[in-house]
Amino acid sequence: MASSSSSSDQQSFVTEKPQEEAYEEKHVHEVYQQIASHFSSTRYKAWPVVKRFLTELTPGAIGLDVGCGNGKCLPVNQNVFIVASDRSENLARIAANHQPHSVIVADILNLPHPDSFFDFAISIAVIHHLSTPDRRIQAIREILRALKPATVEAPGGKVLLYVWALEQKTSRRGWDKGDQQDVMVPWVMTSNPPKNAPSDQPKVFHRYYHLYEANELERDITKAGGRVLESGYEKDNWWAIATR
Amino acid sequence: MKLITANFLTCAVKGCKASPASFPLHFRDAELELQELDFQPDFIRNIVPRIDWHALQIMANELGFPKILDKKPEGDELKDEQILKELHRLLLETHINEGKLTCGNCGHEYLIKEGIANFLLPSHLV
Numbered sequence: 605m606a607s608s609s610s611s612s613d614q615q616s617f618v619t620e621k622p623q624e625e626a627y628e629e630k631h632v633h634e635v636y637q638q639i640a641s642h643f644s645s646t647r648y649k650a651w652p653v654v655k656r657f658l659t660e661l662t663p664g665a666i667g668l669d670v671g672c673g674n675g676k677c678l679p680v681n682q683n684v685f686i687v688a689s690d691r692s693e694n695l696a697r698i699a700a701n702h703q704p705h706s707v708i709v710a711d712i713l714n715l716p717h718p719d720s721f722f723d724f725a726i727s728i729a730v731i732h733h734l735s736t737p738d739r740r741i742q743a744i745r746e747i748l749r750a751l752k753p754a755t756v757e758a759p760g761g762k763v764l765l766y767v768w769a770l771e772q773k774t775s776r777r778g779w780d781k782g783d784q785q786d787v788m789v790p791w792v793m794t795s796n797p798p799k800n801a802p803s804d805q806p807k808v809f810h811r812y813y814h815l816y817e818a819n820e821l822e823r824d825i826t827k828a829g830g831r832v833l834e835s836g837y838e839k840d841n842w843w844a845i846a847t848r
Numbered sequence: 849m850k851l852i853t854a855n856f857l858t859c860a861v862k863g864c865k866a867s868p869a870s871f872p873l874h875f876r877d878a879e880l881e882l883q884e885l886d887f888q889p890d891f892i893r894n895i896v897p898r899i900d901w902h903a904l905q906i907m908a909n910e911l912g913f914p915k916i917l918d919k920k921p922e923g924d925e926l927k928d929e930q931i932l933k934e935l936h937r938l939l940l941e942t943h944i945n946e947g948k949l950t951c952g953n954c955g956h957e958y959l960i961k962e963g964i965a966n967f968l969l970p971s972h973l974v
């Protein structure tokens with residue numbers, strides 16, 4: 605649990621799991637429901653590594669975009685078919701406009717997809733929202749489960765994971781190695797406030813993030829039973845391509 | 849939700865995935881709509897090999913469509929524009945706007961609302 609959480613030292617009657625779920629519900633899911641359209645207007649382009657990964661896919665490949673947000677990765681390749689999913693119904697509705705793909709509401713830890721089927725998956729800026737190491741590893745395991753395993757004739761399905769880096773001292777946030785990894789990040793909604801909001805007061809929402817340090821994403825993938833094929837750093841983020 | 853989507857969905861409950869009864873999910877009270885989309889023959893040709901034909905037959909039947917081909921088209925059949933056009937209509941232009949998808953193993957019902965299916969589980973099923 606994040607050290608910034610007030611509930612981390614509380615002993616309660618509920619088991620650990622619902623408590624973590626409730627934490628993410630409040631500090632991740634509800635926030636995205638609230639900020640969906642504003643968030644969407646600021647996220648309009650896929651990052652270079654994501655673009656390359658999607659562009660190089662074989663036409664006709666079937667894949668997943670887990671935690672698709674507003675669907676900004678969906679326009680990159682229209683020769684593949686993507687079943688995109690998000691926890692936020694508001695974001696899923698925005699993402700649903702991208703043809704020829706399809707969008708559903710689902711939880712990364714309980715994906716409604718068959719085992720061992722998909723040619724590829726992406727999960728961009730998602731697993732850093734899960735609030736314990738165990739849940740982040742479970743999320744990776746759940747995506748790997750859905751990927752096609754390698755056979756003698758063909759390589760297996762591949763997933764591209766992308767997470768926010770702790771090492772980003774040149775960014776606006778300025779975090780760096782040695783800083784606290786579990787943080788609450790404000791989202792300031794300045795334009796287009798809801799009609800009933802007080803005028804001129806920017807609304808501030810806080811989202812929970814786990815900032816990944818160097819090699820941590822690769823470690824989590826290995827713990828989830830995956831094999832890292834390639835990894836790197838791109839503009840304040842760590843990324844890795846993995847297979848089963 | 850495009851009909852093709854259901855070919856890549858199963859029950860979100862972990863214990864159901866190993867059961868053949870969890871795939872395909874079954875449509876109930878489905879309200880359909882045809883939404884036109886540009887016909888891309890290559891796209892259909894490329895994705896057909898990845899379609900579970902038996903599951904598609906079951907779904908088309910449950911939704912009350914005329915019988916689809918007995919066997920998945922392959923080879924020269926995939927050059928037949930008529931076949932490709934029909935598949936384009938069925939897979940990509942046929943949308944399920946309202947209704948339910950139910951699991952044949954555990955019986956859980958997933959709601960489809962305004963074209964979006966929701967697979968979030970109640971806490972007792974997680």
Ligand SMILES: [Zn+2]
Pocket residue numbers: 859860861864870951952953954955956
């Ligand atoms: Zn089930």
